[in-house]
Amino acid sequence: MHPIRLTQFAQGGGCACKIPAGELEELLGGFAASAEPGEGGWAAELLVGLEGGGDDAAVVRLDGERAVVTTADFFPPVVDDPYDWGRIAAANALSDVYAMGGTPLAAVNLLAWPREKLPTELAARVLRGGLDVARSAGCHVAGGHSLAAPEPAYGMSVVGTVHPERMLRMDAAAPGLPLTLTKPLGTGVLNTRHKATGEVFAHAVASMAALNREASRAAVRAGVRAGTDVTGFGLLGHAFKLARASGVTAVLEASAVPLLDGAREAAEAGFVSGGTRRNLEWVAAETEFGGLPETDRLLLADAQTSGGLLVAGEIPGHPVVGHLTAAGPKPVVVRS
Template sequence: MGAMTDSGWRLTEFSPGAGCACKLPLGKLEELLAAAGGGLAPASGRLAAGGELLVGAREGDDAAVVRLDADRALVFTTDFFTPIVDDPYDWGRIAAANALSDVYAMGGAPLLALNLTAWPSATLPMELLAEVLRGAAEVVSDAGAAVVGGHTIDDPGPKYGLAVVGLAEPGRLFAIDQLAAGDTLVLTKPLGTGVITTACKRGAASSDQLAGAVATMATLNAAASEAGRAAGVRAATDVTGFGLLGHLHRMLRASGLAAAVTAEQVPLLPGARELADGGHISGGTRANIDYLQSSVTLPAQLPAALRYLLHDAQTSGGLLLGAPGGGDALLRELAGRGVPAAAIGQVRAGEPGQIVVEPG
C-alpha cells in the first residue's frame, strides 16, 4: 500500500517506471516488432472497409493514418503509462497531453478520445481516479476534442492514457522518414522531465523544479504542429520515452541519413542539469544509453549531465522537426505562436541513424 503524505497519496510509489520511462526499451521493442511483423498492418495500401492506409507500422511512426478522401485523413494512436507525479489531476493532464501529442506529431488535430484506465480499486480511492479523469478531460477539451467513453479494468498498478482519433490533410502530413540532408533540427520543448520526476520520486527535486516539469508536460504540442505545417515541415516526431537522441536516431534511420547535434544548444528545464549531476537517472534513460552506444558519437569533454539529458526518457516532450535550410521560417512561425524552440543540429548524408554530438 502506498504511503500517505500531507497532500494525499504518493501515486508514484505505485510506479516502477514513471511516465514514458515505463516504456519497453527500444531494443526489446524492435525485437518484439520483428517477431510480430506478420501480424502487423502493411505500411500502406487499400483497406477492406474503405480508405487507403498512408502510414502503418513499418517505420514506427507516431500514429497510423488512413486517407478518407482527397482532403481528409484519419489519424489514430494510443498512449498510456504509470503515474509520473503524485497529484492525480496533474497526472491526468500530462497523460492526455502526451497521448494527443502523437496526433500533432503527424500534422493532425485531435477529434475524439477514449479513456484507457487500469486502477487498483481495493487500494486507491476512486476519488483519485476521478481527479485523473478530470485533468485529462480538461486538456482534451483545450485541444478542441472530446472524451467520448473508454475502458477501465481493475489492476494492481494504476495506469492511464487515451486512444485518440484525429484528422489531417493527406498532403500535409508529417512522418519520421521525410528528413532531407541539410534540414535543421528544431526542438520545441526543453529536456529534463525524466531526471526531475525521478528526483521528485526520491524527494530530491524542489517544488519549483517539479512545477516547471509539470507545466511543460501538460502543454499541448498544438501550436508547434501548426507552426510546422505553416513552414512546410514534412519530417517530425515527438520526444518521449526513447529520449531526444533515440527518437532522432529512428528518424534518421527511416530517412537514410545522419545528423550532428550541438549539445549546448539543446534547451533544458531549470534544475535538470544539477539533478542529472546528482545521479537522478531513470532506468529508461540508462536503457536508451545502452541501446544507442553504437549509433551516437559523444565528445570526450561532454559533461556527464548533458550525456544523460540527451538520452533522458521524456514524458510529453516537444516536437522534433526537420526544417528546410536554416530553419528561420519555422523558428519565426514558432515564435509567433509563443512556442519556445531552439535549432539544435543539422541533418546530413552519412550512415543511416548515426549521430555525432558536438559540444558547442
C-alpha cells in the same frame, strides 16, 4: 502536494516505463512485412504504419484531402498530484496526433486502477485533468475503458485528421534541413527526483501539460514534412529513429539543446531513471559522441514524458538544435 503519493504505487513512472526500444523493435520486427489483407481486402489505404520506422500514430487515407490519425498512449503516475497526472497523460496522448501534423477530434480514456489500494475519488481527479486538457485542445472525450489492476495507469486513445499531403512523418527528412526542438529536456530526471524526494517541480509539470498544438500548426505552415515527438526514448533515441527512417545523419549540437531549470543538477545528483540508462545503452553504438561528458549523454537520452516536437525544419520561436546531413558512418553525431 496531495497527501497520497501516487508515484509510490508504481514501479516506474511516465514514458520511462516503455518497453526498451531494442526489445520493442525485436518484438514488432516481423509484423510489418507479414501484414496481408484479409479475404475482403483492406477497407482503406494505410499511409503510415509499422513500415515507416515507428511513427507516433497510424494514418489511414479517407480521400485526397483527408486522412484519419489514430493512436493510444498511457502510463503509470509521473507526479503525485492526480489532476496534474491526468493533464500530463492527456497532453502526451494528444501529442501523437500533433506529431503527425494532425488535429485531434475525439478521445476515449484508458484507466487501470488498484481499487483496494487507492480511493476512486483520486481516479475521478485523474479523469478530470485529462478531460480539461482535451477540452482545451478542442477534442471530445467520450467514454473509454477501465480495469482493476495492481498499479495505476492512465492515458487516452485519440483519433484525429490530417491532410495526406501535409502530414509529418519520420521517413521524410532530407539532408541540409535544420532540426528544431520545441520543448526543453529534463522532465525525466526531474520526475525521478520528484518520486524519490517528494519535491514538486511546477515548471516541469507545466511543460508536460502543455499541448504541442501550436508547434505542430507552425511546422505544417512552414512546409515541414518530417518530425516526431520526444518522449520515452529521449532526444537521442527519437533523433536516431528519424535519421534511420529517412536514411540521413542527425547532427545534434549539445550546447544548443535547452534544459529545464534544475535538470542538470538532478542528473548530476544521480536522479536518472532506468529507462534513460537503457536509452543511452541502445543508441550508444549508433552515435558518435566525441568527448561529450557522461552527464550530457544522459540528459540527451533522458526519457521524456510529454516532450516537445523534433522537426526537420525551422519553427519561429523555438531553438535549432542541429541539422541533417547525408548518411554517414553513424546515424547520430553529437557535437559539444
